[in-house]
Amino acid sequence: MKEIRYRHELKYLINLPDWALLRSRMKGIIPPDENTGENGEYWIRSLYFDDYWNSAYQEKEDGILLRHKYRLRVYNCSDRFIKLERKNKYGQYIFKESAPVNRSETEMILAGEYDFLKKSKYNLLQEFYYECTSKFMRPRLIVDYDREPYALGEGDVRITFDKHVRAGFGKLDLFDPDLPAIEVLQADQMIMEIKFTEFLPNLVRSILPPRASMLTAASKYALCCNAAVREKNLNRTEGFLWMVH
Numbered sequence: 001m002k003e004i005r006y007r008h009e010l011k012y013l014i015n016l017p018d019w020a021l022l023r024s025r026m027k028g029i030i031p032p033d034e035n036t037g038e039n040g041e042y043w044i045r046s047l048y049f050d051d052y053w054n055s056a057y058q059e060k061e062d063g064i065l066l067r068h069k070y071r072l073r074v075y076n077c078s079d080r081f082i083k084l085e086r087k088n089k090y091g092q093y094i095f096k097e098s099a100p101v102n103r104s105e106t107e108m109i110l111a112g113e114y115d116f117l118k119k120s121k122y123n124l125l126q127e128f129y130y131e132c133t134s135k136f137m138r139p140r141l142i143v144d145y146d147r148e149p150y151a152l153g154e155g156d157v158r159i160t161f162d163k164h165v166r167a168g169f170g171k172l173d174l175f176d177p178d179l180p181a182i183e184v185l186q187a188d189q190m191i192m193e194i195k196f197t198e199f200l201p202n203l204v205r206s207i208l209p210p211r212a213s214m215l216t217a218a219s220k221y222a223l224c225c226n227a228a229v230r231e232k233n234l235n236r237t238e239g240f241l242w243m244v245h
Contacts, residue, residue, distance in 0.1 A: 005197060006093040007156075011218060012192040019161060019190060025207035026150060030159060033149035037076075041148045041163075046071040046085075047174055048143060048221045051135040060222045066090050069221065070128060070137065072106060077177045079103040086124060094195070099124040110139060110172060142168030143224045144181055145191075156197040157204055163190045167224035169231070184220075184227040191218065 014022070032040055049070040050056045056069035068088045075081060082102065088095045099122035101109070108116060117129035131137040148161040166181040173179055185191075194200070 004095055006088075006090065006095045007195050007197050008200070009089075009092055009094045010194040012194075013185075013189060013218065014161075014192050015190075016188045019192075022161075022192070022207065026159070029203065029207065030150045030152050030157075033151050033158075036149060041146050043076045044073065044145055044147050044162075045075075045077060045168075045174055046073045046143045046220075047139050047172055048141050049131075049137050050140045051131065051137045053135075055135075057140075057222060057225050060219050070131065071221075072101070072109070072139075072174060074174050077175050079106075079175055082106055082174075084125060084128060086128075097124050101125070106174065112138075139172050141221065141224055141228060142172060142174070142179065142181075143220050144168060144179075145220065152201070152204065155199050155201045155204070157201065158193075158195045159204070160193045160195075161190050162193065162220070165191065165220055165223065167227045167231075169228070182227060182231060184223045191220070 036042055048056070049072075056067070059067040066089070068086055071085050071087070073083055073085055079102075081100075083098045083100050085096055085098045088097070099120070105116065108114075114129050114132045117125045117132070120126055120129075128137070143165070144167075145162045145165040148163065150159040151157070152159075164183055165185050166183045168179045168181045170180050194204070196204075
């Protein structure tokens with residue numbers, strides 16, 4: 001059995017001056033993630049799934065401590081690396097599970113063809129099959145953002161700045177770079193996330209500016225769902241279930 005190790009996850013809503021100050025304090029101390037491009041960022045696109053009762057959305061809105069959600073994730077709209085993730089959350093603690101899928105398997109999932117999942121060697125895909133067939137789990141919404149990541153070995157710390165968080169519209173195409181989308185935060189805002197396994201080194205604590213004290217439990221999925229509801233002029237009890245179809 002694989003050991004389950006929950007990680008701490010802290011989220012902050014910061015503005016551009018906060019970001020500039022943080023980056024200057026981190027320079028030479030916390031290195032950028034090695035997977036970034038020339039501009040120090042990469043583009044994350046996630047397609048979130050929810051069940052017939054919109055449980056992933058509603059449990060977040062209701063403040064349920066123990067919850068999970070599924071998503072398909074790609075980077076820079078490429079099909080070179082696709083994974084299905086399940087993010088399990090308990091308060092500010094998270095545990096992520098993932099399994100690789102290829103382009104054809106992704107297209108089968110989006111077409112509602114789930115039978116291959118139950119034969120997978122990955123337990124996560126088998127469990128996803130159960131959710132899709134018993135709870136009517138279906139793709140709901142695409143969430144895009146540009147991530148600037150940093151990593152520190154001590155404490156297994158990862159610091160990310162997620163910019164231009166936006167909700168996709170029109171279709172659920174993971175690989176379309178021109179998918180229409182609207183931003184869900186103010187122009188000068190971004191989400192800073194700090195993840196660590198056992199402890200947060202004093203080195204990291206010392207660089208956080210006082211202004212970055214607004215801890216937020218904001219879920220990008222919930223933020224984008226709310227934006228989609230506003231955009232389509234729907235309320236949360238009528239029409240939300242099928243708003244992306």
